[in-house]
Amino acid sequence: MRLLLAATIAAAATPAFAQSADPASRAAERALFEKIVEIPTVEGRTAEFKRLTAILRAEFAKAGMTSIIKDHDNTQTLIARWPAARPSGKKPILLMAHMDVVEAKASDWKNPPFEFREEGGYYLGRGSSDNKSQLTGIVLALQEMKRRGFQPSRDIVVLFTGDEETAMHGARRAASEWKSLIDSEYALNFDGGGGAVYADGRVEGWYIQVAEKTYADYKLVATNRGGHSSGPRPDNAIYALAGALKAVEAHRFPPMINDATKVYFERIAANDKGQFGELIKLFLANPQDREYADLLEANEPGITRTRCVATMLSGGHAPNALPQRAEANVNCRIFPGVKIEQVRQLLQDLSGPDVVVTTDESSTTPETDASPLRDDVLNAYRAAVAARFPNAPVVPYMSAGATDGSYLRQAGIPVYGVGGSWGIVGQKSGAHGLDEKVWVDGFHGQVPITVDLLTRLAG
Numbered sequence: 126m127r128l129l130l131a132a133t134i135a136a137a138a139t140p141a142f143a144q145s146a147d148p149a150s151r152a153a154e155r156a157l158f159e160k161i162v163e164i165p166t167v168e169g170r171t172a173e174f175k176r177l178t179a180i181l182r183a184e185f186a187k188a189g190m191t192s193i194i195k196d197h198d199n200t201q202t203l204i205a206r207w208p209a210a211r212p213s214g215k216k217p218i219l220l221m222a223h224m225d226v227v228e229a230k231a232s233d234w235k236n237p238p239f240e241f242r243e244e245g246g247y248y249l250g251r252g253s254s255d256n257k258s259q260l261t262g263i264v265l266a267l268q269e270m271k272r273r274g275f276q277p278s279r280d281i282v283v284l285f286t287g288d289e290e291t292a293m294h295g296a297r298r299a300a301s302e303w304k305s306l307i308d309s310e311y312a313l314n315f316d317g318g319g320g321a322v323y324a325d326g327r328v329e330g331w332y333i334q335v336a337e338k339t340y341a342d343y344k345l346v347a348t349n350r351g352g353h354s355s356g357p358r359p360d361n362a363i364y365a366l367a368g369a370l371k372a373v374e375a376h377r378f379p380p381m382i383n384d385a386t387k388v389y390f391e392r393i394a395a396n397d398k399g400q401f402g403e404l405i406k407l408f409l410a411n412p413q414d415r416e417y418a419d420l421l422e423a424n425e426p427g428i429t430r431t432r433c434v435a436t437m438l439s440g441g442h443a444p445n446a447l448p449q450r451a452e453a454n455v456n457c458r459i460f461p462g463v464k465i466e467q468v469r470q471l472l473q474d475l476s477g478p479d480v481v482v483t484t485d486e487s488s489t490t491p492e493t494d495a496s497p498l499r500d501d502v503l504n505a506y507r508a509a510v511a512a513r514f515p516n517a518p519v520v521p522y523m524s525a526g527a528t529d530g531s532y533l534r535q536a537g538i539p540v541y542g543v544g545g546s547w548g549i550v551g552q553k554s555g556a557h558g559l560d561e562k563v564w565v566d567g568f569h570g571q572v573p574i575t576v577d578l579l580t581r582l583a584g
Contacts, residue, residue, distance in 0.1 A: 151569055155243075158258070161177065161257050162239070163241050167228045168291045175201065181205075187268050187271070189207065190207045190283070191206060192205040195303065198288060198295075200225065200295065202295035202298070203284075204282065205285075206283070209280050210278075215310060217279055217282045218313065219311070219312035219313070220313050220579075221312050221533075226251050226257070226290065234559055235559075238251040249561065255557065256316045258546055258567075258568050258571070262544075262572055266579060267283075267579075270580065278583060282306075284296075284299055289529050299532070300532040300535065300536035309538055312538050313542075313543050314530045316529070316542065317524055317541075318541075320332070320544070320547030321549070322514075322548070324550075328517040330393075331519045332522050333502075333522070335385045335541060336522075336524075337526070337527060339458070339463075339531070340459075340527035341468065341469075342454055342456050342488035342489075343468070343482055344452060344484075344485055345455060346483070347365040348481075349362040349365075349447065353446065353447070357447065362441075362451040363440045363451045369475065378430040380412055381429065381431075386428055388521045390405045430460055433472070438454075458527070461523070491535035493531050496540050497539060502582070505582050508581060509575075510574060
């Protein structure tokens with residue numbers, strides 16, 4: 126299975142690609158990364174976000190950039206700016222990443238989750254892959270550009286949010302009440318791209334996210350007047366909910382395709398000469414064919430359709446009483462073009478009259494279409510990667526996961542998920558899971574690629 130988000134591409138490169146910076150620069154990059162990873166910027170720990178933004182503000186100052194810290198919603202968002210030295214009249218470029226990480230249960234990890242360490246060619250620690258590697262890479266690249274005497278012809282703006290993994294208030298506020306601070310011609314989202322390399326050194330591709338699914342949580346609730354468990358009733362809240370969840374499990378949404386997924390599949394098919402490539406060609410010839418779509422979905426979960434899955438469950442109030450209430454959360458990642466309300470109504474139809482389905486309005490991300498492909502961004506990305514990986518294909522794609530980018534797209538700012546880091550096909554990063562890690566050479570190697578990319582776009 127190919128995992129495309131930079132947060133999930135944890136791969137290694139062969140020694141042929143292990144070209145690193147000088148030892149002193151590499152040590153300084155590692156030291157900053159270690160400091161950032163070891164700050165547990167988890168939801169609710171406001172003081173930890175203040176520690177991180179203080180460090181980042183000082184690091185941006187080294188690049189000659191001023192920073193604004195926004196306190197909000199028990200977290201913080203950082204906005205930094207590098208003003209144009211010789212203005213061209215073009216609008217700014219926005220660089221995006223997020224500071225927060227998913228909570229980690231220490232007892233499940235081999236080592237403490239917020240203890241940075243190096244092992245087997247990887248840097249490990251919660252957030253190392255999602256998204257602190259890329260966040261650190263942005264800072265290091267801007268500092269390197271400043272050291273080289275680079276003079277941007279347009280403003281470069283940085284947006285680091287503190288709640289991308291949860292409520293996304295930072296991105297929502299940035300796209301609305303703070304828009305004057307971040308308004309840009311387009312945004313480069315370093316939480317949505319990156320490279321994948323095979324163990325033998327062949328490059329699968331570098332990925333640029335141009336679209337993402339809509340996120341929505343739905344509450345399925347069954348209620349009943351209950352009673353004594355010695356006298357079971359034919360109408361039982363838990364059974365009603367269980368039946369609804371089984372119906373959701375069995376349902377298959379119809380296959381869909383858009384410009385982003387079409388281009389992605391075409392590029393993969395062109396490079397894959399095996400059975401997977403042939404399967405993609407059959408799907409592209411008839412995207413409505415459910416058999417081919419289902420086979421493809423088994424290899425590429427979430428790319429061919431809307432997907433919904435039960436994620437939380439509760440019910441009953443006493444072991445010797447009939448349940449008066451049973452509730453489940455169903456999380457859906459909705460294909461662009463499908464409305465949140467359409468999915469709610471479908472879930473209601475599947476659940477039947479004894480279960481009420483409502484949308485958790487606080488969970489939803491904006492319904493957005495794909496950002497239009499731009500030759501300047503694609504060509505700059507391709508050239509920056511080619512300096513290290515000649516002839517590496519750059520592949521547009523739609524991510525199944527949600528990012529802050531949807532709020533910017535909704536506000537009229539095209540968003541492109543990019544990344545200079547890389548890893549190995551088939552190796553998992555542990556993002557959101559156990560023993561999260563990022564490949565060492567992928568981490569350090571992102572800096573020159575990002576410098577090249579930004580120099581081409583802002584020079």
